[in-house]
Amino acid sequence: MSDYFTEEGSVAAVNARMGADVNPRLRRIMSSLVEHLHDFVKDVELTEAEWEIAIDFLTRTGQICSDTRQEFILLSDVLGVSMLVDAINHRAPEGATETTVFGPFHVADAPERTLGENISLDGKGETCRYFGRVLDLDGNPIVRASVDVWSDNEEGFYDVQQPGIQPPMNNRGVFRTDAEGRYWFRGIKPVSYPIPDDGPVGQLLAQLERHPYRPAHMHFLVGAPGYDSVTTHIFVAGDSYLESDAVFGVKQSLIVDYRRVNDPDCPWEAEYDFILRRRS
Numbered sequence: 001m002s003d004y005f006t007e008e009g010s011v012a013a014v015n016a017r018m019g020a021d022v023n024p025r026l027r028r029i030m031s032s033l034v035e036h037l038h039d040f041v042k043d044v045e046l047t048e049a050e051w052e053i054a055i056d057f058l059t060r061t062g063q064i065c066s067d068t069r070q071e072f073i074l075l076s077d078v079l080g081v082s083m084l085v086d087a088i089n090h091r092a093p094e095g096a097t098e099t100t101v102f103g104p105f106h107v108a109d110a111p112e113r114t115l116g117e118n119i120s121l122d123g124k125g126e127t128c129r130y131f132g133r134v135l136d137l138d139g140n141p142i143v144r145a146s147v148d149v150w151s152d153n154e155e156g157f158y159d160v161q162q163p164g165i166q167p168p169m170n171n172r173g174v175f176r177t178d179a180e181g182r183y184w185f186r187g188i189k190p191v192s193y194p195i196p197d198d199g200p201v202g203q204l205l206a207q208l209e210r211h212p213y214r215p216a217h218m219h220f221l222v223g224a225p226g227y228d229s230v231t232t233h234i235f236v237a238g239d240s241y242l243e244s245d246a247v248f249g250v251k252q253s254l255i256v257d258y259r260r261v262n263d264p265d266c267p268w269e270a271e272y273d274f275i276l277r278r279r280s
Contacts, residue, residue: 141181
């Protein structure tokens with residue numbers, strides 16, 4: 001069989017060029033990528049002009065990336081790829097807390113704070129008390145579990161999106177559970193917000209007649225030695241974007257009733273228990 005390139009034999013021609021000693025996992029991934037990519041091009045009969053538009057789109061996506069903005073993650077999110085990769089890699093047993101997208105706004109090395117401390121440094125927004133427990137699948141408390149949290153401010157922006165406007169590490173913090181596996185802290189009742197839509201991904205959403213909004217949520221990254229970490233959100237029940245989240249991150253088990261309470265200093269509360277499974 002000839003290795004010359006033809007429309008019918010395009011996949012075989014490209015994959016035949018790989019060397020004999022290619023890493024087996026890389027071989028499988030690239031062979032499948034070539035096969036599906038070529039099948040896509042043939043299925044839609046992609047024109048040269050359309051391919052030039054695609055190249056320009058990817059080029060502009062890379063050009064807008066920076067230390068505080070990752071447009072490729074955004075693209076992965078809005079295409080549902082981030083959630084699919086998450087689902088495949090975090091198939092949890094029944095009862096364990098479900099995961100969702102990590103998102104582009106996490107900051108490593110957020111300050112460790114004392115239980116009960118307020119992570120809202122700008123004093124804006126409606127104060128909310130968050131509390132619950134970190135448990136194993138048998139209901140036993142996990143002591144000194146790390147509870148890393150972050151959220152937007154009342155205007156729908158994360159601190160890294162507004163340097164010089166928001167205080168550094170605003171609405172962020174890491175807490176450690178007590179001897180009974182409990183955590184509690186104060187933040188704000190989050191608001192729904194648009195993902196950054198002033199770049200190529202936003203233009204794509206507009207062309208697809210899709211909105212860029214995410215429903216209101218608080219981010220959590222919960223972990224402990226010997227357990228699988230959980231990256232997730234807790235979403236505000238009743239939010240108008242729950243069923244049309246721009247990045248497909250909502251799961252029913254993560255929707256929480258943010259309750260209004262009779263406390264003028266902290267009028268909201270949200271309770272959620274995190275269930276971790278032991279690392280296999």
